């Protein structure tokens with residue numbers, strides 16, 4: 355079979371143009387790699403440029419006031435919740451100031467006082483005031499500044515290209531740790547044109563696995579592409595650790611901050627909007643003190659946004675659980691700002707809620723409605739939904755318990771190179787550097803730091819051209835024939851990619867997300883594995899050349915789902931219990947509490963193509979490196995290039 359394609363060669367290819375990929379491209383140029391190219395679904399696609407929150411946070415070393423901070427202190431914060439390597443934590447801390455100031459110098463206007471201090475605030479899991487923000491759209495403004503720089507540098511950018519295959523070959527300089535190397539990718543565009551990209555290095559910046567979940571606050575259309583690397587046997591870490599929380603679904607947005615602090619009425623309805631009821635009552639009861647408790651927990655959701663298993667039994671995460679359970683019973687859940695929860699009485703609220711609301715100028719709470727409180731405390735919050743054609747004065751806001759972020763992902767070295775595939779650099783959310791919990795804002799920091807690290811290593815270790823182009827091209831062409839053959843078969847498949855994806859996402863949200871029960875997990879894994887096998891054999895139907903890439907996307911999404919479920923099932927069977935943003939249920943429905951002995955471990959997951967199986971094992975966390983940092987010694991080692 356002869357398949358026509360375009361061939362493009364570049365020294366270093368950046369796949370994905372979120373905040374992480376864009377920064378990598380800019381830094382590669384700054385390091386002296388001239389031949390850099392970005393290939394992406396679109397400069398306006400992905401999470402970074404399309405998302406935000408009440409006050410979207412960027413985490414970095416504290417740069418203000420007289421509170422002492424240091425890279426080691428910050429690394430300790432990263433490691434404190436468990437499941438994070440100390441060396442990665444130290445790098446993310448040490449490089450954070452540099453990466454942050456890079457953004458500032460590109461024009462991202464993080465606020466300072468009159469003396470140039472970057473004022474900070476405390477975010478979740480943060481003992482200091484390391485967090486900063488430029489408002490709801492921090493990551494979007496980061497992207498815009500980076501895109502301006504990419505354009506100034508004339509870095510070629512191919513948009514509307516969908517990577518459908520990552521290409522690897524045996525590593526000619528094979529080490530036991532890195533038996534393979536990356537050599538390129540294959541993309542498909544919406545006209546059905548194939549392109550083979552061959553490159554010395556691949557910066558893989560494809561974002562988090564948004565496409566795995568039905569209830570998701572990842573931007574619509576952002577699916578991620580971690581499955582491409584997993585299929586090539588890239589090792590992964592902590593796939594089990596993600597962040598979930600309450601978000602609106604019509605316009606995907608976290609309902610954190612004032613959206614909850616004004617204590618809206620929470621209502622569920624049938625699918626068609628009938629039979630409304632305040633379902634939280636079933637769990638709390640109707641007497642005044644229980645209603646007060648419920649309303650106080652709702653208030654707390656404002657600044658305890660991510661679901662936290664430690665706050666399930668008595669804390670604010672119980673609200674997330676109840677919302678999740680209600681939607682799983684095929685009911686829709688809404689926040690109603692037009693009226694107070696039935697029986698709402700300010701006197702029954704917790705002292706914390708009362709004090710906060712009083713300080714915010716909310717007197718005589720009983721005489722106001724949630725929308726009136728929101729209008730007073732944060733009118734921009736109402737305006738934000740109005741801009742997306744949701745009028746909180748007139749309609750209820752539909753919400754769900756949503757996937758938001760994957761702390762885990764591909765396993766990288768402290769230079770953000772894949773630990774087992776040479777020349778492959780997972781940066782951004784697809785890199786699984788984080789552990790069980792992370793301080794708010796550290797995802798954006800990690801993306802920038804990873805980009806700096808990858809660019810620096812590429813310049814110092816991989817600037818030469820070592821690729822056997824003829825061999826790589828042969829491998830690519832063979833793959834292309836397989837892809838084309840698969841697409842021909844898929845055309846006549848009985849199931850359509852849309853339906854299959856819907857099923858997959860529903861299953862993942864129901865059984866493979868934050869709420870984990872052994873029996874349903876096994877079912878989910880079995881069904882997903884069967885789906886993947888069927889998908890490989892029969893394909894999934896698509897409508898034409900314009901959506902052929904979506905059928906191929908189902909392949910890597912289903913593979914990723916299978917791998918994630920496999921990891922989650924292994925972790926649950928290991929007895930890790932409930933931790934971070936996940937809860938494990940025993941067969942009798944009781945919550946299994948955390949087994950703290952797993953805190954110093956990381957779950958490693960990898961596909962083996964020879965046996966067609968996925969294996970998992972626990973690895974001990976490496977400690978935070980210690981060094982006397984004697985300047986002369988550090989300088990010599992640096993000059994001699996031994997740090998790379």
Ligand SMILES: Cc1cc2nc3c(=O)[nH]c(=O)nc-3n(C[C@H](O)[C@H](O)[C@H](O)COP(=O)(O)OP(=O)(O)OC[C@H]3O[C@@H](n4cnc5c(N)ncnc54)[C@H](O)[C@@H]3O)c2cc1C
Nearest residue numbers: 370371372373374400401402411517561782783795797798
């Ligand atoms: C609602 C919400 C709020 C958040 N708030 C915060 C916060 O306050 N602080 C914080 O630190 N983090 C936050 N996060 C997380 C953070 O925004 C993301 O982790 C981060 O933006 C990811 O950046 P990235 O560059 O890795 O990926 P993305 O920005 O998702 O970019 C991925 C890129 O890869 C491209 N791509 C993907 N697949 C393919 C393919 N097959 N072929 C070609 N291109 C492809 C995409 O089009 C895109 O260009 C939040 C996330 C959400 C969803």
